[in-house]
Amino acid sequence: MADILIYIATAVAGVAFLLALYRFLKGPTAADRVVAFDTLTLISVVFIVVIALGEGRGIYLDVAVIYALLSFLGVIAVARYLERGL
Amino acid sequence: MTISGIIGGILMLCGAAFLLLAGIGLVRMPDLFNRIQAGTKATTLGTLLTLAGAACLRPEWTLKLLLIGLFILLTNPISSQVLARAAHRTGTPKTAGTVDRLADDREERP
């Protein structure tokens, strides 16, 4: 039962991923792409957690931590760049 | 099949629903600032719910999942705020009819 729910949840998150990917490709401004990228990263974190559940390996959660961290730094870096160059 | 397993599954499904909401918001919203709003809020809650669901399914992972959740809760609003500020300063177009007190104030004392 829980397995089926997780499958459905993954499929729903997959649709969300595609929608965010559409915004990422379409833009129109750089900032739009960054927002879409941030969303894509968080959805990926969810995917990583689902994979960790499926494989039963807690070590994957560390990957999710680092992924969230890198996304945060990435967004801040791009925002700084947009404001006044690096 | 346990109660906590089903609760975990349902929480994950709710989380995924909010992620979907964020996706729809990103596509439908007319300008950047509205997109940031939809993107940040819905992904934050969506991710938190998914992590809570995973914690129900694997209680021994709770601490690490809590850490990821806290991290997202603290960083996500900061990054969207910084991005919104950068976008506003560089003059990203706003949808028609947006009242903008910040731009008004900037003009008064540049």
Added chain:
Amino acid sequence: MKKASAVALLFATLIIFWLLLNGSFAADIVIVGIVTAAVIAFLFRDGLAVFSEFKGTPRALLTALLYIPYFLKELVKSNLHIARVVLTPSLPLNPAIVKVRTRLKSRMGRLILANSITLTPGTLTVELDGEWLYIHWVTAEALDIDAATASIVAGFEKYLEVMYG
């Protein structure tokens, strides 16, 4: 005295973070964590407004605990609000960037306020300028400073004033 409690708070936070990251209470891990946290807390004994500006009174701690459920409630409300806007076919938007004022004096209090506003119904902090905050509001209900302040800021300010002042 104020400084000692700030260092102690930083030390405690670092230890908790370390233990969460490791998810284990084995002796070697705990010892390494204590040594590292002590060194970092010592190096940053003058900095980190997060801890030195926190008032640390029992009332402030209690308020911090009460703040968490209040914040989570606002977060859920905010998502339902966004859901309603996004899923309505006509997309009922009335966006505006409004100016509000905060009574909070500490930098940390203002930061938490700005972050909380970003995660609550329909509002996003765009710019901070001293006591003024500029807030993007998806469905703006009020444009003048006082009405917008009452509607957006007042709820959180009540809590943060006790915690940070």
